Amino acid sequence: MMSWRWLLWLIPLYLVALVVMAPARLVFWFVGEGGGPWGGPGSAPLSSVSGTIWQGEASIHATLPTGGTLSLHNVTWQLSPWQLFTGEANVALKIPSSNYIYGEATIMASSSQAKLQANLKGAMQPAIQQLQIPVPITMAGDFELNIANYQVSDFQSGKFCDTLEGTFATSRTEMRLNHQWHQLGDYKTELTCNPQNGINANIDDNNLVGLRLNAQVNGRITAPQVSVNGSIKPTLQTPKPVTDVLVFLGKPDAQGRYNFKW
Structure with missing residues (x-):
């Protein structure tokens, strides 16, 4: 029973870690940069994206x-x-x-x-x-x-x-x-x-x-x-x-x- 409780705590922590460490390039691709699913040619004026959504270049x-x-x-x-x-x-x-x-x-x-x-x-x-x-x-x-x-x-x-x-x-x-x-x-x-x-x-x-x-x-x-x-x-x-x-x-x-x- 205790192991399941730990697992329930770890799942949200894991999801938060995924968001915090998400590569910025992946995020910008998803919202339009680089031809992501909602983007088209020139939809966002960004290139050479690196880092995370919290800190990047x-x-x-x-x-x-x-x-x-x-x-x-x-x-x-x-x-x-x-x-x-x-x-x-x-x-x-x-x-x-x-x-x-x-x-x-x-x-x-x-x-x-x-x-x-x-x-x-x-x-x-x-x-x-x-x-x-x-x-x-x-x-x-x-x-x-x-x-x-x-x-x-x-x-x-x-x-x-x-x-x-x-x-x-x-x-x-x-x-x-x-x-x-x-x-x-x-x-x-x-x-x-x-x-x-x-x-x-x-x-x-x-x-x-x-x-x-x-x-x-x-x-x-x-x-x-x-x-x-x-x-x-x-x-x-x-x-x-x-x-x-x-x-x-x-x-x-x-x-x-x-x-x-x-």
Whole structure:
């Protein structure tokens, strides 16, 4: 009789051990990666998966709306098993510096809400080229994206955010004109969530070229609507070649600012 009791205890422990030690590659294959029973071609952007579902490593390849490709290698994750009992998944991600975008992020998700905290860094030019960001001029420098608090709860609407507190900073920023690089200094963009549940990006004009900018991303995630309004008022530190090309924006206003929008 005692042996049967031990067996009844061992069966659930054995099943738990199977889940804990389940190879991550098998799990992702089952849910779609690699052509599993519910997957199709390109159903999940993961490859080179190793480890377990609780701690592992994979490469990410995803096609973006811009036509570019997000390719990140040797991304590691840790999933907290204890928070699953509270109905929330907590995943910590690390992207090594061998990628053109690197850093750390924490994703917390439940049936009603998703939260994100992240600190990502990289070089502007490789990121612009890989992601095919529509920047009309050739730029270089380093960037840092810091997301202190991002939350979204209305998954069905496709809105971008409910809460957003973050910054996007560039340092040693340069612009290429007539085959020459010109230093433009450092810039800081404040990221917030607007009343339409879209993203606001604002730059104050306390910078080398007197750039003041407000950009908004509204609409739905599947069909974003982007608008940009800004102006430039050259300072004494603005490189002359940069000042010279401002005539293509039209005439300055009464405050000496060259306005633009798209």
